[in-house]
Amino acid sequence: MQKLPLVSRLEVIKNSKRILKNPLPFHRENFEKFGDLFRVSVAFEGEIVFTRNPKIVKHILQKQHKKYQKSTLQTVDLAKYIGHGILTSNGEHWRTHRRMVQPAFHKKKLHNLMGTIRSAIKVELEDIKPGVILNAYPLMSNLAFQVVAKSLFSSEDIREKMQELQHITEVNQRMLIKEMRQPYLKWWFNLNGTIKKHLKLAEDGQELLNDLIESRRKSKIEKDDLLDMLLQARYEDGTAMSQKQLIDEVLILFTAGHETTANALSFLFFLLAKHPEMQEKAYKEVKLVDLDSEDVLPEILKLKYVQHCIEETMRLYPPAYIIDRVSLENDEIDDLKIPKDTMVLMSIYELHRYEQFWELPNDFIPERFETLDKKKYQDYYYPFGAGPRMCVGNNFAMYEMILAVTEILKKYRITTNLKTLDINPLISLKPLNVELKFTARI
Numbered sequence: 150m151q152k153l154p155l156v157s158r159l160e161v162i163k164n165s166k167r168i169l170k171n172p173l174p175f176h177r178e179n180f181e182k183f184g185d186l187f188r189v190s191v192a193f194e195g196e197i198v199f200t201r202n203p204k205i206v207k208h209i210l211q212k213q214h215k216k217y218q219k220s221t222l223q224t225v226d227l228a229k230y231i232g233h234g235i236l237t238s239n240g241e242h243w244r245t246h247r248r249m250v251q252p253a254f255h256k257k258k259l260h261n262l263m264g265t266i267r268s269a270i271k272v273e274l275e276d277i278k279p280g281v282i283l284n285a286y287p288l289m290s291n292l293a294f295q296v297v298a299k300s301l302f303s304s305e306d307i308r309e310k311m312q313e314l315q316h317i318t319e320v321n322q323r324m325l326i327k328e329m330r331q332p333y334l335k336w337w338f339n340l341n342g343t344i345k346k347h348l349k350l351a352e353d354g355q356e357l358l359n360d361l362i363e364s365r366r367k368s369k370i371e372k373d374d375l376l377d378m379l380l381q382a383r384y385e386d387g388t389a390m391s392q393k394q395l396i397d398e399v400l401i402l403f404t405a406g407h408e409t410t411a412n413a414l415s416f417l418f419f420l421l422a423k424h425p426e427m428q429e430k431a432y433k434e435v436k437l438v439d440l441d442s443e444d445v446l447p448e449i450l451k452l453k454y455v456q457h458c459i460e461e462t463m464r465l466y467p468p469a470y471i472i473d474r475v476s477l478e479n480d481e482i483d484d485l486k487i488p489k490d491t492m493v494l495m496s497i498y499e500l501h502r503y504e505q506f507w508e509l510p511n512d513f514i515p516e517r518f519e520t521l522d523k524k525k526y527q528d529y530y531y532p533f534g535a536g537p538r539m540c541v542g543n544n545f546a547m548y549e550m551i552l553a554v555t556e557i558l559k560k561y562r563i564t565t566n567l568k569t570l571d572i573n574p575l576i577s578l579k580p581l582n583v584e585l586k587f588t589a590r591i
């Protein structure tokens with residue numbers, strides 16, 4: 150480890166202003182200077198290892214995943230607002246609950262949810278004002294939130310309650326970012342009651358979910374939605390999840406499934422607006438599918454070009470642009486020795502744009518996924534992570550995005566006056582001011 154190049158604390162302090170705004174150029178400069186692996190000296194964490202080496206990423210996420218766990222950023226800092234569900238836990242607690250949550254996302258189960266997801270998307274798309282330039286991000290954010298909401302609580306009339314929950318989720322996420330970006334002010338946030346105020350908000354959100362879950366239990370009506378799946382899940386001894394655990398898992402699904410999808414969709418519509426010829430190619434494909442068909446899933450799975458557009462978007466703008474792990478014991482990868490308790494940040498953003506693996510890495514070329522051998526690129530393409538902690542909602546997210554693209558492209562032509570899109574890498578990689586115009590197709 151000592152042999153690895155080190156970015157000194159002084160260097161970090163000197164660059165702190167621009168790192169706060171957008172750390173990606175700083176990462177890039179150091180990767181270019183030092184190669185695929187370097188250390189950064191950070192005030193409160195000691196040293197962090199950064200990597201874009203595919204062998205190391207595969208080793209940590211897949212081959213030797215048992216030697217690593219998530220950092221306290223998710224299991225403590227995020228968990229204090231959204232509880233200990235599968236996104237925010239480690240070890241046996243994670244393993245047990247992953248086993249229980251995963252069946253809800255089985256392809257067969259998602260098949261039954263397609264109608265619900267589609268109608269949630271259609272309701273949200275009514276907010277599009279044709280012919281005017283608008284920021285598409287809030288639209289996509291509402292869409293992604295309501296899709297998770299309706300998939301969990303399929304038939305309840307919950308719009309208002311969900312808007313309140315969305316507000317709480319977003320406000321608390323912003324607070325968490327403040328805490329992460331200004332760790333030296335944590336004492337002040339504690340002292341002036343800011344943290345307490347946000348923890349109270351989190352409690353209000355939990356209370357709201359508690360009431361919804363309670364009334365579902367009392368109704369005794371089977372709905373075949375995600376909540377029913379979680380209610381029916383059993384531990385090995387045959388018992389069900391406690392109410393507290395259920396609330397935590399439900400909150401996790403909102404948190405993990407909402408912003409990531411909203412980001413990917415916003416980037417995607419921007420890229421299609423910038424590349425009208427590709428938008429036209431995708432339109433020609435969606436024009437032919439019948440979304441009113443009884444069985445919509447096989448219909449949307451025919452949309453190969455749309456899928457490649459989504460895959461290419463998440464290559465260029467992976468919502469989970471960095472994945473972190475901490476070593477639980479001493480480990481070795483070739484001649485690299487990783488001591489216990491080392492924090493490793495794997496830059497998915499850098500890996501996805503590495504010229505060694507991708508031709509014209511900064512260009513939007515969905516066609517590359519037509520020809521790329523899946524086996525070949527799986528070692529340097531991780532939009533949904535990999536190994537046992539891979540995104541549990543990956544199929545859900547893909548189906549949702551294909552449906553959203555299909556609904557929109559069938560109705561609108563998308564354009565933009567933006568030359569480039571500014572990004573805002575926070576917990577996830579977010580776009581800023583996605584100014585788009587949706588013109589009705591005649």
Ligand code: HEM
Binds near residue numbers: 235407472533
């Ligand atoms: C474009 C959309 C999405 C992207 C890019 C994405 C990406 C990811 C990634 C990279 C991870 C793994 C993180 C790690 O290994 O540290 C993850 C985990 C997770 N995702 Fe997603 N996700 C998306 C949508 C969703 C949706 C729609 C849901 C649920 C409704 C969801 C639920 C989860 C959960 C619960 C985990 C934690 C899994 C575990 O640790 O066992 N995600 N996601």
